[in-house]
Amino acid sequence: MLVLENVRSGYGQVEVLKGVSFEIKKGEYAAIIGANGHGKTTILRTASGLLRPSSGKVKFDGEDITGMPAYKVAEKGLIHIPEGARLFPQMTVQENLVAGAFAKSSWRNKAKNLARVYQLFPNIAERKNQLALTLSGGERQTVAIARGLMAENVKLLMIDEPSAGLAPILIDEVYEKIGEIRKTGVGVLVVEQSPKRIADCDCIYLIENGEVRMQGSAREVLESKEVMQAYLGS
């Protein structure tokens, strides 16, 4: 579904990704781990079109999307939930969700998608007329994911640090929801720090210095002692 071929990418003069390649298959549950600053977020930003790779290819669902602007990539079904939720602060929860259905195909069905999303996340339905900047961290993260799901045909959901700044019990809830989302056939790629949460991933990629240092099943990667100590604390 999502293929990166030898992607080099960065910010201006600074090259962060130095030739990253991987493949996420349809419906897979994958995770990217690694220390901060080594390129995890840059991978997501390059895949979703916020960044243009300096070389290499990005393909989604068989189509070459290298250099495609972010809004077109989103229309194709590759949804990126950025780090820190990034809600529209002066809009209400409902307005944020509606914004997520901006693409023409999604806008037609926005009432239906709204209902679907409220059913999946009942706790934010209560707050639908509240301004986004008044929400708590956990609520914001939920709304951000919900907003991503407002698109009509989400094929792969990429979530950057879903657990950032959240209390454990809230993290549990988020991952529970991720599980429910996966049941509908949507692929999920998370960027994560915590090893506990990604234990049931199909595939994990370890990023170091802008390259894929190691990849494998959850068991292989997480049981590698060096990985545990070096990158996740303990």
Added chain:
Amino acid sequence: MVETALLLPPLLSAIILGSLYALMAMGLTLIYSTIRILNFAHGAFFMAGAYIVWWLNTPESATRLFGTVIPVSGLQIPLFVAVIPAVIIIFGAGVVTQKALILPLIRKPNTLITTLVATLALATILESVATVIFGGGRFSYAQELVVGNVRLGELIVTYVEIIQFAVAIGVLVALYLFLKKSRIGIGMRAVAQDLDAASLCGIDTQTVYLLTFGIGAALAALAGFLLTNTIFLSPSVGATPLTIAFIVVVFGGIGSVPGTVIASYVVALVQQYVTLLLDPSWGLSFAFILMIAVLIIRPRGLFGFKET
């Protein structure tokens, strides 16, 4: 003591003028809050819109002013019809400006200064073109928009003033609804609040930029047409409205739509009452003084956001 009867006319004028100021300043605010640049050519769009209407409306017989021939279309389109193509043309001018001028500069360093210089240069070009085509003289429309006035108790309001007010308010309300409910409007607000997140929601930010600049310019052109029914039209007619628009956005907080509206009425009120109590020449100066007070107490304006 000042009689109450004397206090009402300035209030009335302030309500009408305030609405026009809001219309003018709104374009500036929209452009800044979405694209993050200051459009110095806003006053030029104001002026250009009015000239287009004038050109479409004025009959041939009026062209022998000042002994020189001033070009007119001779079509004699009624004012309230002529305003439509004028606004549309200036909307187009705004779109072109965004694409040709602003976009290339956003990608390069020093955006604030370069876009300032570029829009200032554009304003100079437009003003000089107007001077070359129409000369530096002061014009008015060949006929009044609507003749007559109405009495409200002891006040007299002309129909023109009512139309100025009604159109300004009508357009502002329509704009509000557009931004709040329509798909493009929501897209514009999203881009203004978080550019990256908007892209990730599938919003084509480049198109939003084009539309925003176009709408901002169109608002200025409409304000230009409305205001030149009561003041003279000349190539430099946009200078003072632009200055007032700057004061309004500084006072209300640039980037805030409600702030712009409120500030417009406050500035208009200050102007009108100072005119009543002192004399007209102090009106604008007091608006400036008000702005300096804002600077000292709350630099980002009433509703402004802190610079990130």
Added chain:
Amino acid sequence: MRLRTIFLFVLPVAILSLYPRVAEQGYLTYTLILILAYSIIGFYYNMLLGNVGIPFLGPMVPYAVGGYTAGYLALNGYNPLIGIVVGSFFAAGSGFAFSLLSNRVRGLYMALYSLVITLFFHQLIVRSDIPAIFHIFVGAIGQNNIPDITLGGFRWRLGDGVAYYYLGILLFVGSAIFLKILLDSRFGVAFKAVRDAEVYAASLGIGIFRVKVIAFLVSSFFIGLSGGFLTIFYQAVGPDILETSNMLLFFSMVVFGGLGTFFGPVVGAFILVPLNNYLTPYGAWRLFAWGLAILFVVLVAPEGAVGKAEHLLRGRSIRGLIGSARAWTRTASGTSTS
């Protein structure tokens, strides 16, 4: 002294100094005087805009303060030269007032406020009923018939104003040297620090506000100096110098030459001042050509003429270095790699 400085600075100044002995072109002298004066303004406005990075839209204010003060003193019997000096100090004072502004607002708000305050100032001085402190500004007519400098027993305007010409060169050289010294000193470093990384600079203990105050004081002093000089030279000054068309001229010089470069404003003045004079009789067309030229420069070469030149030269020399380095390694290793 570096070769580049000799070529770009000393040589032209030497040529300029000798010029009136050789030629008798009054108009050319006039133009050169203007170029020198505007270069000074360009130097210091560029310093504020490009080196310190403050988007200040009110350089016309210190210019006006310097000009009007010099004119006022000259009209009241003082030696115009004294007037110019005093005017510069008052101009620096106005700069200080603006520096207070810079402590309160930054970026866009700085641009907006400085612009609106300048417009306010313009509004204020064209009034006929302004308070006493502004009496030197005397309303819409401005000052006229300002007396000539008579130092050395003769009226300086004689002989096409050659005396003004030499004074202009003196002021130009003086202000250029002062600027160079300032930018090479720790102040220059502090300016760049404030421009590029204000928070970081503050954390290093650099007094940000102090640096801005100094920047404003110095730039306003010299802008006012030039304003005073030009006022005495023109023998008149009016409120039109506070208009946005003048701001466009100052801006154009800096942008044309290259924001942040050293000699950029001089290049800008050399091109734009004669252009301005040449186009004056064409009325509105002048502004049209002006706007078009500025637009073109900003879009095609926003780094300005000098910036573009530096860009091209640097590219050349790097390629040259690489080429010669390769040649050296080839010969040094004894083998030829082709």
